[in-house]
Amino acid sequence: MPRFKSLMSSAIRWGWFGLLVLLAFGYLVAGLSEPTSLEPTSVDPASQALSAVNTSVGASLDEPQIQAQPQKLAESLSQLDQVWLESLTESGLKPAQPADWLTVCRRVSLALVGSGMSLEEIRDLQRIPELARCQKHLENLLNDSRFHHYWGERWTRFLVGTDEGQFIVYRRRRFRIWLTEQFASDVRYDDLVKHLIMAEGLWTDRPEVNFLTSTYDSNDNSPDPVRLAARTSRAFLGLRIDCLQCHNDFLGNVSLGDAQNPREGQQTDFHQLAAFFTSAKSNGLQGVKSGEADYQYKYLDADEETDVQPAVPYLPELLPSEGNARNRLASWITNPQNRQAARAAVSHVWALMYGRPAGEAVDNLPLGSKSNPMLEWLADDFVENDFDLRRLIRLIALSGAFNVDSRADFDVTEAMESAGAVFPLVRLRPEQVAGSMIQAARIKSTDRESSLILQLTSFTGNNEFVERYGDIGEDEFSTDSVTITQRLLMMNGKKLRELTEDNPVLNTTAHARMFAADDPSIVETVYLCVLNRYPTDEEKTHFVNRITETKKTGKAIEDMMWVLLNSSELAWNH
Numbered sequence: 001m002p003r004f005k006s007l008m009s010s011a012i013r014w015g016w017f018g019l020l021v022l023l024a025f026g027y028l029v030a031g032l033s034e035p036t037s038l039e040p041t042s043v044d045p046a047s048q049a050l051s052a053v054n055t056s057v058g059a060s061l062d063e064p065q066i067q068a069q070p071q072k073l074a075e076s077l078s079q080l081d082q083v084w085l086e087s088l089t090e091s092g093l094k095p096a097q098p099a100d101w102l103t104v105c106r107r108v109s110l111a112l113v114g115s116g117m118s119l120e121e122i123r124d125l126q127r128i129p130e131l132a133r134c135q136k137h138l139e140n141l142l143n144d145s146r147f148h149h150y151w152g153e154r155w156t157r158f159l160v161g162t163d164e165g166q167f168i169v170y171r172r173r174r175f176r177i178w179l180t181e182q183f184a185s186d187v188r189y190d191d192l193v194k195h196l197i198m199a200e201g202l203w204t205d206r207p208e209v210n211f212l213t214s215t216y217d218s219n220d221n222s223p224d225p226v227r228l229a230a231r232t233s234r235a236f237l238g239l240r241i242d243c244l245q246c247h248n249d250f251l252g253n254v255s256l257g258d259a260q261n262p263r264e265g266q267q268t269d270f271h272q273l274a275a276f277f278t279s280a281k282s283n284g285l286q287g288v289k290s291g292e293a294d295y296q297y298k299y300l301d302a303d304e305e306t307d308v309q310p311a312v313p314y315l316p317e318l319l320p321s322e323g324n325a326r327n328r329l330a331s332w333i334t335n336p337q338n339r340q341a342a343r344a345a346v347s348h349v350w351a352l353m354y355g356r357p358a359g360e361a362v363d364n365l366p367l368g369s370k371s372n373p374m375l376e377w378l379a380d381d382f383v384e385n386d387f388d389l390r391r392l393i394r395l396i397a398l399s400g401a402f403n404v405d406s407r408a409d410f411d412v413t414e415a416m417e418s419a420g421a422v423f424p425l426v427r428l429r430p431e432q433v434a435g436s437m438i439q440a441a442r443i444k445s446t447d448r449e450s451s452l453i454l455q456l457t458s459f460t461g462n463n464e465f466v467e468r469y470g471d472i473g474e475d476e477f478s479t480d481s482v483t484i485t486q487r488l489l490m491m492n493g494k495k496l497r498e499l500t501e502d503n504p505v506l507n508t509t510a511h512a513r514m515f516a517a518d519d520p521s522i523v524e525t526v527y528l529c530v531l532n533r534y535p536t537d538e539e540k541t542h543f544v545n546r547i548t549e550t551k552k553t554g555k556a557i558e559d560m561m562w563v564l565l566n567s568s569e570l571a572w573n574h
Helices: 002-029 045-054 071-090 101-113 119-125 130-142 145-160 172-184 189-197 207-213 225-235 267-279 325-333 339-354 373-384 389-398 414-419 430-440 452-469 484-492 494-500 508-515 519-531 537-548 553-565
Strands: 255-257 262-264 280-282 288-290
Touching (some): 071 389, 101 119, 101 130, 101 339, 130 145, 130 389, 145 172, 145 339, 189 207, 207 288, 225 267, 267 325, 288 325, 339 389, 430 553, 508 553, 519 537, 519 553, 537 553
Antiparallel strands (some): 280 288
8 A cells, every 4th residue: 555655646746747848848849830831912012001901810810819990990091001102102202012021010019019029929920811910910919018018118218207316206117107007008198198297196106196206306396397398398299399498489490379370489488388387286295286386487688587377389279267277288288179289199109110200309390390291190090089099009000101111122212211112220229129139039928928037037138238238218219320339248248148048948049959840940940039030042051051060059059149139130120
């Protein structure tokens, strides 16, 4: 009997061990199997997005299912593409051919989650018809926690910057988490703006209050109306009226009033806007409370301070006459007839999707001026469809302009990029470079479903790399060139060495060596992981020969990973 119990105990232990080995093996090879290839379908640039919307994707799709797009969205896409093509025709330009699905999906990933695709995602997409892949990937990411967290951080930088401020009265992390929750809940944009402008309470209990308390450090522990006016005009109105803080507009750079009767900006315009925020009162343990607006300022050439009443710089007829000052301002900004505010929102989402503004700057849309025709059309659609951010993202991502190639059979100029004839080449932000590198070293997606250890190493690795690479702060769309320090960090940095070394538990290098069918499959796997594309015949031949000619296969794969991670192609959206 004791012997039987001992045998049973051993059998159970070995059974559990075998199960763990099986699970580990399944994890290691996940994503490496290549599904049956599907022949690509050629479509013209203008109809590619609509084809993706209207193509039946069958009942075999994995969850979340691609929901049938409403007819209204399909019609809107058709109208948007028509606007795009007409604007190109007026400029005497023609669009490039559509980019392949892998390129478009990489663009969507960089825009929504800040990294390239994982091999796991690519293999999943290859199991469905090609015309449905971009839309499927878009829907997956819109429901992915990585999107919510990444956009939460990007909007945090846009709204309050990167400074940690005064810890006692300002919690940037709480504000970022709150924004993340808003994106996860698919909150309406106008409601988001109202929450920020009208915020009341403690910064710990009501995280949106941190939009106001982020300015405490410059105004003796009270919300700074001057900084809040500047931030509001840029973020929510797309107007740079900061210069009006000190003097009238003498150079004709700021046009206010209304479209029919424009006028030069006045110093009073800025400070009357700032006056709204003096109704935000610091009330000890109760945090921020609303009170009466009370603002005095000494204007240029004035002898003494004067009382400044809250007023808006244009469309004063839309400003409610009753209510708390900040509530009135929030209602005015989000009024459907305040088209300038919708333009500002669309401009920011456009810049996040493309990696660059539609015009000179994301927050400089002169009142009454005409910008990119697509942006103007999207602003009207945004208002008509209840300030729906996800609909706006879908329209941009599925449009013909977003899906064209960055290369063409004609010489590409800056004017062509600006007009949307080709997809613009845009250098990745530091956190996108870090995210793409970390994701490239993993077969499976690095997300909230990953192991705690993997999440921790990814988070700390990302932060350390960005700090050394050079965080550009709240200057979201800087076009500064690559520095020598950045190149040296990529070539000799510890993080890159860790990501490329042969590690059978975490790294693509070992997974490809252990589980790819042959040497050509190894090269294809590494290219898909790092650059999200298949190698050209010349590239495949070169690296296959390198692997075949050496006895140290792992070292050859490490070298290939290192070369691709250091390539210019990885560091650019194209």
